[in-house]
Amino acid sequence: MSGPMTGVRVVELTTTIAGPAAGATLADWGADVIKVEPPKGDNFRYILGISTGRGADDDFKASPPFYAINRGKRSVVLDLKTSEGVNAIHKLLATADVFLSNYRQKALEPFGLDADAAANRYPRLVVCTLTGYGRVGPDKDVAGYDVGAFYARSGAAASFTALNPKHGARTHPADPTPLPPQLPAGFGDVTTSMAAVAGISAALHDRHRTGNGQIVDTSLLRTGSWVNFWDFTTSQAFERYSGARSTAARLNPLLNVYRTGDDRLIWLLGMESQRHFPGLCKAIDRPEWIDDARYTTTAARAKNCRLLIQDINARLAELDLEPTLRSRFTKYDVWWQPVQTALEALSDEHCVAAGMFAALPPNVKDLEAGYSSIPSVASPVDFSRSSTKPKRPSPTLGEHTADVLRSIGVSKL
Secondary structure (H helix, E strand, O other), X not given: OOOOOOOOEEEEEOOOOHHHHHHXXXXXXXXXXXXXXXXXXXXXXXXXXXXXXXXXXXXXXXXXXXXXXXXXXXXXXXXXXXXXXXXXXXXHHOOOOEEXXXXXXXXXXXHOOOHHHXXXXXXXXXXXXXXXXXXXXXXXXXXXXXXXXXXXXXXXXXXXXXXXXXXXXXXXXXXXXXXXXXXXXOHHHHHHHHHHHHHHHHHHHHHHHHOOOOEEEEEHHHHHHHHOHHHHHHHHHHOOOOOOOOOOOOOOOOOOEEEOOOOOEEEEOOOOHHHHHHHHHHHXXXXXXXXXXXXXXXXXXXXXXHHHHHHHHHHXXXXXXXXXXXXXXXXXXXXXXXXXXXXXXXXXXXXXXXXXXXXXXXXXXXXXXXXXXXXXXXXXXXXXXXXXOOOOOOOOOOOOHHHHHHHOOOOOO
């Protein structure tokens, strides 16, 4: 079964996470994605060694994340410091539908690969730029990782942090000023990659309608502001920064995280507080709270949020999740979810059934290392009439150089 992007050729000149993740999704959807790498390869091939100094027994263990976001592609090595390499990538672009890059535009200009130059030279080409801070503005050429552009600069990091009132947040004066939690690796990158995929898809549809390509521009910064829409819009509406509150002071105690008696973390999901409060009270054997004047209304619970959170914490510490709370939450329709690690999710029956994980075909080096398949994560969209199963392995460096160059009439470099 072919994917919905079958017949689309993508030339990908990317590095690290955001750009490659967009290419991996397009490859899962059936696109022919040609990853152009420098002679030493994308640095992300060796990321664990680069970032931690850790050695590895094989390519997969050298960078498991690289495999996840580069599966399904063909790898071509081109040295863009040579005229032959530049000529070859332009010959590739002449055959492509999409040019995807997350390099800064200033770095691409000498090769005629910046967005404006590529779009002018190839009018039918969809040119997607995915950068830290976008193509315009004083910081357009600043280097950006997601922790800086998506998380810190966009305001998202502050939104994850219960800041002290002197910084403008509505938190209790007794709360210390904490540092933002660390953003898990790649969160902003992969989120931005999906924005790029959406933009590319829309531009291809528009080209089908008009015959013309166009530039699709997204950035870690802009995606960070979009996912943080709640704080931006409330700050604009009320002319103050609303901000996060600590778990000890959430205005809605039914939308909070708690620890159970068997040391499990659970997240209550009672967004509609008035609707869900009676069920919670019954589930944890505190029916008297339903008529307690401190807790009877949403406004009362917000006013007394610290006290109610303390009461819920104390009661849940007396009850085990398994099997007590799980069965009681089901009986009284309490909305909740467990807080799980990635390792725990791997053995979660529903996560497996929902298609969260994928087995990648091994490349030749993987076979030599003894792998029959490579464990990975599935991209997040399925289609009823199309396959999104990874169709190729994550390529070895330059694995397809000769074949691809031969197809465009380049015998050697």
